[in-house]
Amino acid sequence: MNPSINVEQLNSALTSLRTLRSSVSQVFEALSNGLRADHGEDGKEKFLLELQELLNNVNINLRDLEQTTNGLPIPTGSFNLGNTTYLSQETTQDRQALYTQLVNSYKWTDKVHEYSSFAHSILSQNSLRRSYANSGSTKRRGKLQSNHNVPPGQVDNVINTIDRSYTDMKITISRPYASNAVVQISLGHVLKAVVAFKGLLMEWVMVKGYGETLDLWNESRHNVFRKVTENAHAAMLHFYSPTLPELAVRSFMTWLHSYVNLFSEACKRCGCHLHHTSLLPPAWRDFRTLEPFHDECKQ
Numbered sequence: 001m002n003p004s005i006n007v008e009q010l011n012s013a014l015t016s017l018r019t020l021r022s023s024v025s026q027v028f029e030a031l032s033n034g035l036r037a038d039h040g041e042d043g044k045e046k047f048l049l050e051l052q053e054l055l056n057n058v059n060i061n062l063r064d065l066e067q068t069t070n071g072l073p074i075p076t077g078s079f080n081l082g083n084t085t086y087l088s089q090e091t092t093q094d095r096q097a098l099y100t101q102l103v104n105s106y107k108w109t110d111k112v113h114e115y116s117s118f119a120h121s122i123l124s125q126n127s128l129r130r131s132y133a134n135s136g137s138t139k140r141r142g143k144l145q146s147n148h149n150v151p152p153g154q155v156d157n158v159i160n161t162i163d164r165s166y167t168d169m170k171i172t173i174s175r176p177y178a179s180n181a182v183v184q185i186s187l188g189h190v191l192k193a194v195v196a197f198k199g200l201l202m203e204w205v206m207v208k209g210y211g212e213t214l215d216l217w218n219e220s221r222h223n224v225f226r227k228v229t230e231n232a233h234a235a236m237l238h239f240y241s242p243t244l245p246e247l248a249v250r251s252f253m254t255w256l257h258s259y260v261n262l263f264s265e266a267c268k269r270c271g272c273h274l275h276h277t278s279l280l281p282p283a284w285r286d287f288r289t290l291e292p293f294h295d296e297c298k299q
């Protein structure tokens with residue numbers, strides 16, 4: 001074992017931790033019991049005095065714990081396995097597994113140590129907010145805000161800009177559920193899609209055939225559009241970027257727009273329009289090249 005660890009000190013630290021915990025639970029016990037018969041008259045005052053005393057105890061025990069832990073050395077790195085390495089030379093069959101288990105738990109504690117130091121450095125920067133206020137995108141916009149709580153006007157701007165850049169893709173915005181936008185997309189005479197936003201983050205997408213009625217929750221009755229919906233969900237997650245939400249929306253729309261040739265372009269791998277077993281057109285678009293593939297051909 002690490003020679004710098006004083007077992008007695010560690011033991012007394014653990015004891016004071018236990019004492020602290022038990023005094024805290026006494027507080028909660030007294031609180032949950034509330035006023036009792038033995039408080040008698042002036043019950044309220046006696047109850048408060050009792051509570052105050054218990055809280056005082058907690059304070060004293062907390063100070064004790066702080067003192068004992070302050071004396072403990074901070075582990076600098078990994079722990080040495082020491083004599084336990086001899087376990088690997090164990091000859092009894094049913095004990096041979098011990099060494100592997102020990103090494104595994106050793107690795108595990110090592111990881112806990114590593115992760116907690118990462119967590120500590122992240123938490124101390126206090127940047128664990130979904131808004132990523134310190135990152136690039138907000139700098140561009142010039143003020144701090146979270147991406148799920150942007151003003152509707154800004155969402156409209158982003159979407160309308162995308163809408164204007166396509167002649168064969170029509171995008172309309174509605175707000176049936178208060179401030180969050182639901183966007184309807186009509187792509188050529190090929191398909192329609194509906195995307196639910198939370199601020200500037202895309203949350204849900206449903207793709208249907210050109211002639212079908214569009215809503216958020218009912219799937220298309222055509223197999224091919226159910227496939228496209230499935231792939232659109234994958235795309236939504238692929239392009240998801242809390243730091244650059246506008247780019248995520250634009251990338252997704254570019255990707256969706258590439259379905260304009262859903263029924264006219266052949267699969268880049270097998271060269272067929274309809275796949276030989278599923279008999280579906282290429283319902284997958286590569287995220288980068290936007291080339292069409294059958295789901296079965298995309299690898």
Ligand SMILES: [Zn+2]
Pocket residue numbers: 267268269270271272275293294296297
């Ligand atoms: Zn194919």
